[in-house]
Amino acid sequence: MSWRKERGRAERGYHHGNLKEALLQAALGLIAEKGPGGFTFADAARMAGVSPAAPYRHFRDRDELLSSIAQRGFEQFEALLTQAWDDGRPDTVTAFERVGKAYLAFARNEPAYYSAMFESGLPVDLNPTLLAASERAFGIIRAAAERLAALAPPGVARPPAMMMALHIWSMSHGVASLFGRGDAARRKLPMSPEDLLEAQVLIYLRGLGFPTDRRPSGPKDPAAPPPVPPAGAPPGAPSGPWGTPK
Amino acid sequence: MSWRKERGRAERGYHHGNLKEALLQAALGLIAEKGPGGFTFADAARMAGVSPAAPYRHFRDRDELLSSIAQRGFEQFEALLTQAWDDGRPDTVTAFERVGKAYLAFARNEPAYYSAMFESGLPVDLNPTLLAASERAFGIIRAAAERLAALAPPGVARPPAMMMALHIWSMSHGVASLFGRGDAARRKLPMSPEDLLEAQVLIYLRGLGFPTDRRPSGPKDPAAPPPVPPAGAPPGAPSGPWGTPK
DNA sequence: CAGCTCATGTAAAAGCCTTTCACATGAGCT
DNA sequence: AGCTCATGTGAAAGGCTTTTACATGAGCTG
Numbered sequence: 001m002s003w004r005k006e007r008g009r010a011e012r013g014y015h016h017g018n019l020k021e022a023l024l025q026a027a028l029g030l031i032a033e034k035g036p037g038g039f040t041f042a043d044a045a046r047m048a049g050v051s052p053a054a055p056y057r058h059f060r061d062r063d064e065l066l067s068s069i070a071q072r073g074f075e076q077f078e079a080l081l082t083q084a085w086d087d088g089r090p091d092t093v094t095a096f097e098r099v100g101k102a103y104l105a106f107a108r109n110e111p112a113y114y115s116a117m118f119e120s121g122l123p124v125d126l127n128p129t130l131l132a133a134s135e136r137a138f139g140i141i142r143a144a145a146e147r148l149a150a151l152a153p154p155g156v157a158r159p160p161a162m163m164m165a166l167h168i169w170s171m172s173h174g175v176a177s178l179f180g181r182g183d184a185a186r187r188k189l190p191m192s193p194e195d196l197l198e199a200q201v202l203i204y205l206r207g208l209g210f211p212t213d214r215r216p217s218g219p220k221d222p223a224a225p226p227p228v229p230p231a232g233a234p235p236g237a238p239s240g241p242w243g244t245p246k
Numbered sequence: 247m248s249w250r251k252e253r254g255r256a257e258r259g260y261h262h263g264n265l266k267e268a269l270l271q272a273a274l275g276l277i278a279e280k281g282p283g284g285f286t287f288a289d290a291a292r293m294a295g296v297s298p299a300a301p302y303r304h305f306r307d308r309d310e311l312l313s314s315i316a317q318r319g320f321e322q323f324e325a326l327l328t329q330a331w332d333d334g335r336p337d338t339v340t341a342f343e344r345v346g347k348a349y350l351a352f353a354r355n356e357p358a359y360y361s362a363m364f365e366s367g368l369p370v371d372l373n374p375t376l377l378a379a380s381e382r383a384f385g386i387i388r389a390a391a392e393r394l395a396a397l398a399p400p401g402v403a404r405p406p407a408m409m410m411a412l413h414i415w416s417m418s419h420g421v422a423s424l425f426g427r428g429d430a431a432r433r434k435l436p437m438s439p440e441d442l443l444e445a446q447v448l449i450y451l452r453g454l455g456f457p458t459d460r461r462p463s464g465p466k467d468p469a470a471p472p473p474v475p476p477a478g479a480p481p482g483a484p485s486g487p488w489g490t491p492k
Numbered sequence: 493c494a495g496c497t498c499a500t501g502t503a504a505a506a507g508c509c510t511t512t513c514a515c516a517t518g519a520g521c522t
Numbered sequence: 523a524g525c526t527c528a529t530g531t532g533a534a535a536g537g538c539t540t541t542t543a544c545a546t547g548a549g550c551t552g
Binding site: 493494495496497498499500501502503504505506507508509510511512513514515516517518519520521522 | 523527530533534536538539541544545550
């Protein structure tokens with residue numbers, strides 16, 4: 001019984017009572033501090049106060065535990081994005097940018113989930129449940145892109161909504177992966193990841209013909225957005241979210 | 247000696263002759279097929295035909311071998327990007343897009359290097375040599391962005407070159423990470439990663455005021471690029487690299 | 493060419509992890 | 523009270539990592 005930690009008062013008997021959940025939590029903690037590769041099944045068991053063989057009653061193997069975590073991650077991710085999108089309120093562009101920020105916030109606040117989802121090397125495509133969860137999350141981004149596309153200034157060349165969604169996903173994921181976490185593993189940045197992503201998305205949207213002068217917070221998109229100013233001569237001289245152009 | 251594979255003719259004696267290199271190659275192969283987490287020090291030794299302890303004469307530990315691979319990866323990456331950039335010939339935008347393609351090509355053709363560099367969880371920031379190599383590679387992108395920035399239509403709000411470089415890096419990395427490899431671990435895409443990235447970069451550049459109608463391959467940027475057409479009404483009606491807008 | 497020395501390998505062992513299997517417990521039902 | 527099945531335990535097999543003492547032989551020295 002050497003593996004059994006001295007547990008406070010709540011002495012539990014032979015049965016743990018909620019081992020599966022305890023293992024998930026333990027794993028989450030371990031992944032957060034040592035990465036998806038660093039976490040060990042045995043460690044999680046130890047942390048939950050059970051023998052190294054106990055986890056096998058709840059997960060086929062180490063990978064299945066990892067998958068479960070990724071699964072949960074995608075679910076929470078979807079919930080977060082849904083909330084951020086808020087069905088496009090108060091206006092599509094604002095909501096859209098909020099989604100980008102939510103993406104980064106998730107990567108930063110839930111590094112364990114994030115790495116299980118995107119950096120654990122799990123074969124997402126081979127796990128139907130996981131794949132479905134992943135696609136539901138992406139679905140939010142896609143829905144947002146759909147709305148954005150419908151709103152895009154007519155007459156301007158633009159990609160299908162699906163492609164826009166993939167673009168946004170790539171940008172968010174790229175920023176999050178490269179600079180998004182406090183890890184020592186990540187690179188230093190002369191600005192916040194949020195600012196980096198926001199500027200990027202704004203430029204991208206402008207490339208699609210959207211007006212991107214800092215909107216004065218008043219709702220203004222519902223029906224027809226104001227005509228697009230020529231890209232070469234924006235109304236307010238040099239300005240934008242990135243300070244003065246050097 | 248059970249670990250010693252039946253070696254063809256070239257019977258080698260007690261000393262291997264080039265173990266360090268052999269280990270790097272072996273590891274590269276293993277990483278390519280099983281990911282950076284799947285590779286084991288012992289496997290590499292076995293593959294090189296030496297005892298499990300032999301590698302320790304050349305690498306402090308497993309991580310150092312991984313770092314060496316990442317290091318080499320960054321060097322090859324830098325070389326590839328340099329070549330793709332070709333000092334901005336024949337024109338800045340064309341060369342710029344070539345760099346993006348080279349990024350994807352590297353991720354696809356050298357998945358082992360790529361994952362060692364970006365997905366192995368190595369603390370890049372804590373390894374000066376590695377960090378330097380990484381920054382030299384990024385330096386190419388930054389130099390390209392620098393040139394692009396100098397070329398951007400004046401009068402339009404635009405970010406500092408450094409930020410543009412980070413944007414480009416993020417886009418490339420995002421696309422490469424999410425869709426760039428044939429792995430079962432990656433997602434399916436309704437188009438090629440190259441097309442996805444190219445469209446994305448073009449939209450981004452248009453957002454910066456660059457003309458992005460498919461240039462007819464003739465060099466045309468050296469001094470002053472043609473005036474930017476209004477974003478809302480491009481010269482050639484709806485068109486672009488992404489097919490017909492639905 | 494004998495002799496030395498040091499880089500490079502080997503063997504063996506400790507310690508940790510994963511996974512399996514037979515067996516123990518006890519929660520819930522009859 | 524007695525059964526049964528889910529949930530844990532122990533023990534053991536098989537790998538991997540890393541360390542340590544020892545073996546080899548390549549290359550230099552005289």
